[in-house]
Amino acid sequence: MQTQFTIESNGQGLYEFTDSVRNFVAKSGAESGLLTLFVRHTSCSILVQENADPSVLHDLVAYFDRLVPDANNSQMSWLTHTAEGPDDMPAHIKSAILPTSISIPILNGDIALGMWQGIFLFEHRQAHMVRKVVGHISA
Numbered sequence: 001m002q003t004q005f006t007i008e009s010n011g012q013g014l015y016e017f018t019d020s021v022r023n024f025v026a027k028s029g030a031e032s033g034l035l036t037l038f039v040r041h042t043s044c045s046i047l048v049q050e051n052a053d054p055s056v057l058h059d060l061v062a063y064f065d066r067l068v069p070d071a072n073n074s075q076m077s078w079l080t081h082t083a084e085g086p087d088d089m090p091a092h093i094k095s096a097i098l099p100t101s102i103s104i105p106i107l108n109g110d111i112a113l114g115m116w117q118g119i120f121l122f123e124h125r126q127a128h129m130v131r132k133v134v135g136h137i138s139a
Contacts, residue, residue, distance in 0.1 A: 003135045006130060007121045012061060012125065013057065015120060016119065032139070033106045034138045035103065035105075036102070036136045037134070043088065045121075046099055048104070048117050048118070048119055049120050051116060070086040071087070071088075085126075085127075087127075090124070104119075
């Protein structure tokens with residue numbers, strides 16, 4: 001069984017869509033199996049991350065901004081791919097470092113996440129984007 005999730009971002013940050021994934025798994029009727037989620041873009045990522053304390057998400061964004069700043073930062077003067085804006089190539093680098101697909105077991109008809117875990121699209125661009133994530137259940 002497959003589906004496609006649409007996630008709208010309003011700039012850089014982490015956007016949780018755990019409930020949509022849970023609904024998909026519940027409607028599939030799968031009691032056990034493996035859920036694979038794949039993001040269909042090269043400037044965002046997908047993560048399982050803490051969903052209880054928003055400061056975790058804030059700190060992750062801040063960390064990756066320090067690790068890979070925008071192209072207008074003097075540390076990034078070596079970049080050559082700059083035609084799509086100062087956040088584009090850094091977004092590609094971040095998505096090369098972070099996962100673009102994840103696998104989560106299905107146990108007893110639900111995704112086997114821990115108590116404080118959620119599924120997030122990690123948007124690396126500054127602009128509003130519409131992102132597509134493919135979900136696939138293997139029994």
